Amino acid sequence: xxxxxxxxxxxxxxxxxxxxxxxxxxxxxxxxxxxxxxxxxxxxxxxxxxxxxxxxxxxxxxxxxxxxxxxxxxxxxxxxxxxxxxxxxxxxxxxxxxxxxxxxxxxxxxxxxxxxxxxxxxx
Numbered sequence: 001x002x003x004x005x006x007x008x009x010x011x012x013x014x015x016x017x018x019x020x021x022x023x024x025x026x027x028x029x030x031x032x033x034x035x036x037x038x039x040x041x042x043x044x045x046x047x048x049x050x051x052x053x054x055x056x057x058x059x060x061x062x063x064x065x066x067x068x069x070x071x072x073x074x075x076x077x078x079x080x081x082x083x084x085x086x087x088x089x090x091x092x093x094x095x096x097x098x099x100x101x102x103x104x105x106x107x108x109x110x111x112x113x114x115x116x117x118x119x120x121x122x123x
Contacts, residue, residue, distance in 0.1 A: 008050060015051035022052060023097055030088065030099055039075065045087075046073040053094045061090040 015022045025048045032041030049058055049069075059066040064083055072079035072087075079087075092098055 011047050012051040042073045062086045
């Protein structure tokens with residue numbers, strides 16, 4: 001039987017090697033949150049944190065305890081806006097990117113939906 005690597009290991013390795021993948025992962029996590037897919041967005045952001053800065057560094061930079069960060073991005077987590085945006089600020093700074101949200105006009109029967117895009121900061 002062939003040995004397989006864990007999904008998390010694969011994501012971590014790819015994120016460390018491929019800046020475009022790393023940026024897309026962050027944008028996809030935020031886009032999922034904006035689309036109302038909160039559990040999916042939190043899972044993607046959790047994978048992003050594990051693959052990049054790590055929860056210890058994120059806790060240090062945000063002033064939010066490690067366990068609280070892990071809980072808020074976990075399956076049953078319910079992050080406050082303050083904590084979520086604080087974490088996103090640090091993730092943007094550490095990756096050298098900026099998130100930009102724009103509104104899209106939808107037909108009257110559907111809900112308006114925003115989307116996130118990443119802007120690579122110069123310098």
